[in-house]
Amino acid sequence: MKSSPTVPFEFSDAARAHQRIQELEQELQAAKEVARTMENRLGHLINYVQEGVLLTDTDGRISLVNERFCQLWDMPQPAAYWIGRPWQEMAALMKGLAADGAAFEKRIHTLRALGQPVFNERVDLSDGRILERDFIPVQQVDTLSARSMIRLRDATDYHRAAEQLRAVASIPGQNPNPIFRIDGEGQVLYNNPAASALHAGLNETDQNRLLAKIQRLASAALSQDAPWQVDIPVGSSFYAVFVVPFPEEGYANLYLVNITKRMLVEQELNHAKDEAEAAVRARENFLANMSHEIRTPMNGVLGMATQLSKTRLDGRQQDLLRIIRNSGQHLLSIINDVLDMAKITSGKLEFEQTAFNLCDSMAEALQPLVHQAIEKGITVAGTPLKATCSMPWVVGDPYRLNQVLINLMANAVKFTEPGGHITVVGQQLAATAETLTVEFLVTDTGIGIPTEQLDRIFEGFTQAYADTTRRFGGTGLGLSISRAIIEQLGGTLTVDSEVGKGSTFRFQLTLPRTAPQLAATAASSFDTGALRGRRVLLVEDNEINRDVARMLLEEWGVEVDEAENGQQGVEHYQQGQYDAILMDIQMPGMSGLEATALIRQLPDAAKASVPILALTANAFRADYVKYLAAGMNDCLTKPFEEVELYQILEKLLPPAAAPKSSYDLTKLRALAHGREAFVVKIIRSFLLNMPGSLVQLETAAARGDWQQVAAIVHHIKPGIESLGVQDVAGALQQLEHEVPALAGVEQGAAHTAVARVVAQVKRALHELPGELPAE
Incomplete structure (x- = not known):
């Protein structure tokens, strides 16, 4: 029998190998399924965590990223978009959001190159947020192929809180001012570096004094349970101590602030204040004395000029007399301007409160200057206030208001050449039952004022042109005084001007209204005969001023006795009978105030109550108040007009019995x-x-x-x-x-x-x- 052929060994091995391959492929497929399942599960899970997570594979591609990671970096695309894309593509967007893009990019490359894990690394973003990241390099995570993993979280609140805590914690130590914490037993629980430095810089005696003081302060604050502040000397310095008790904790904080410079400045301000006040007093005394020394002879000059004008004079003599009177009045106006400036700078400019007709008052004040302008060849026109205001009665200071209008009009006359024109306008702007608002304008065709000088002309002793004083005269005080008067009355004074074309000054005021008053007696008929037969004692040390007063009084039929000082005045008065006393203030020996005080103390009530009129060259209201407080009835400032003296005496003297006849037949x-x-x-x-x-x-x-x-x-x-x-x-x-x-x-x-x-x-x-x- 023929045998079957034998199968080669190689064929058998190949079959088994093929079978094994199939088995391995099946296992690989199963592994991939498991991996995909795990990736899906991981991707599903990481979308629910608060941190951002990113995985990159060995090829540098993004294998896993969650939505939180994209949100933290403000990515415009969702997480799924980035799967499989190179990490560099995402890093480019991150770079634009980082506070320092170049440094951020460099750091990423460094981390990947080093391959070392890094945790809680701070990433500052340009929008102010702070992120923290963990960089974890990996080769294999189970079946996942990965090279690195990044975890990301928002740490903005954490870092800011930490910075605040660090700042708060560092305050005492960083504070340049000394801080002590002392308990109820007097133990120093804490002292910051500044407090240590303060203590160390003192000698032993001052160290003990400082410790004792802060212990007492802490104990008092704890016992009273109330914060308080006190200034204390520490060595050669001064500190303000703010004591804050914390009874529940059983200690008090003491915060010390060095106030040495402030104390020295305050002391200097007080040596300075005293000096300034002394300077003001010295200036006022000087001005008062200057006023007195100038007004006293001016009273004699103008008084004698008045007496001379009553005698028969030829034309030449009348011209000379007019020059004397005008020059004297001009000098007096300069003195008044200087005194007004002194009052303005010291806040003592006085204002009367009397009822007057604003229209009539301003018109009368302007009349002399209108004549002066016409004499100079200047035409004058305007609109009186009465054209728009039917009830111009107000309450205020007519002298001060007239002073402003006179200053403006005088400047217009001064700076306008012959052939020029001046316009004066008064107009009512508004009126109520209680107030009247008016505006006055003075416009001229004079030399004008440069634009750069418009503000400066209202400053004291300032004029628009350097040669103004030489060409036109004046002190440069009129406009500054005028603005001060108007501003203190609540109004405004302004100017519009153009060089070569002239200027317009205007001021507006609101004044209280009042009912019309009876017209005052005309000055031309002031001698009513009421003083005839009266007997007056004149107490004055200046012989010329005695002559002036006596001449006036005797013209009015007054019998005059004279005394050269206060002592003689008191003696004369005690020996005679007088209807009134005219008392000078500054006299050698006994002053007028001292003499008045002695007269007011006389036991005879009738003699002690005699009317006393102060005749003084002092022009400050404070002096006037002082004279009234000393017992004087009224005050008249030298130089005075005869009508002023007559009317004051007529007011002070009670009605007399019918005077005896001036003759006997x-x-x-x-x-x-x-x-x-x-x-x-x-x-x-x-x-x-x-x-x-x-x-x-x-x-x-x-x-x-x-x-x-x-x-x-x-x-x-x-x-x-x-x-x-x-x-x-x-x-x-x-x-x-x-x-x-x-x-x-x-x-x-x-x-x-x-x-x-x-x-x-x-x-x-x-x-x-x-x-x-x-x-």
Whole structure:
């Protein structure tokens, strides 16, 4: 029997190998299924964790990434988009979001190259967030093929909280101010470096003092359970200590702040304040003294000029007298301006509160300047306030308001050339039952003001042009005073100007309204005769000012006695009877205030209450208040106008009994033996001839021709005696017999005698027509 062929060994091995291959392929497929299942499960799971997770494979492709990872990096695509893409593609987007893109990119390459794990690494983003990442290099995760894994989480809140905690924890240590914590037993629980440095910088004595002070402060704060502050010296320095108790914890914190510089500055400000106040007082005293020293002789100059104007003068003499008066008034205005500036800078500018007609007051104030402008060849026009305001009665200070308008108008006249034009306008802007709002404008065609100088012209002692004082005069105070007055009254003063074309100054004010008042008595008729026969004591150390006051008083029929100082004044007053006292303030020996105090203390109530009028060269309201407080009834500032003196005396003196007659016809009637025609003839002759004789008498006295005075007195004496003219016998005797022998010596007494004779005879001339029969 033939045997079957044998199967080769190789064939058998190949079959088994093929079978094994199939088995392995099946196992591989199963493994892949498991891997896919695991990947699916892992991908499903990591989408629910709070961290971001990224896996890259050995080829550098993203094999796994969750949505949280994409959200943390603000990826515009979902996680599925990135599966299988190169990690560099995602890194490029991350780089743009990182705070430092270049450093971020470099760090990624470094981590992958090193292959070392890194945990909790901080990544700062440009939007301010802070991420933390873990970089974990891996070769195989079970059946997953991976090279690295990145875990990512948002640590912004954590890092910010940690930074705040670190900042808070470092405050005491970093604080440059000393901080101590002391318990109720006085133990120092804590002191920061600044406190240690403070303590170490002190000597042993000052260290013990500091410790004792802060222990007492801590104990007091804990016992009172209230924070408080105190300043203490520490060595050569000063510290403000803020004490904050924590009773529940059983300690108090003390925070020290070095205030040495502040204390030194305050001390310097106080040495400075005292010096400034002393300087202000010194300036005020200087200005008061200057005012007094200038006003005193000015009173004599202007007063004598007034008396001279009442005598017979030729044209040349009248011109010279006018120059004297104008120059004196100009000097007085400068003094007033300087004093006003001093009052403004010290906040003591005074304002009256009186009722007045605003329209009439301003118009009257402008009249002299209008005439001055016309004389200069300037045309003046305008609109008066009454054109738009039917009820211009207000309450305020007419002098100060007039001062402003006068300053503006005076400047317009000063800076406008002949042929120019000035316009003054007053107009009502608004009115209520309580207030009146007005505006005044002064426009000129003068030289104008440069734009750069418009603000400076309102500064004190400032003028628009460097040569203004040389060309036009002035102190440069008028506008600054005017603006201060208007601003203190709640108004505004402004200017518009153009060089070569002129300027417009305007001010607006709102003033309280009031009902119309009775018109004041005209100054031209101020001598009502109310002072005739009154007896006044004049206490004044300046002889010229005594002469001025006496001449005025005697013209009004007042009998005057004189004293050269306060002591003499008190003695004269105690020995005589007087209706009023005119009291100077600054006198050698006893002052006017001291003399007034002694008079007010006299035991006789009637004599102690005599009216006392202060005649002073001081011009500050504070002085006026002081004089009233010292017991004086009123005050008149030198130099004064005669109408002011008359009206104040008339106000102070109570109504007098009917004055005695200025003449006595008893002797004449005795000579007439009942012939009334003879009496009338003599009176008519006296009325006809005596006025001319008085003019001759005054003219001779003015020339100092006392021989002629004696001759005239000798001629008129019989007529004066026959009519019984009162209170002139002594003066006539002096002028007829004593004065010529003096040869010009003691002319003051001679002038006084002339004034008495003239005053009494004029009074008789005024009253004698009543003795004549009606025609």
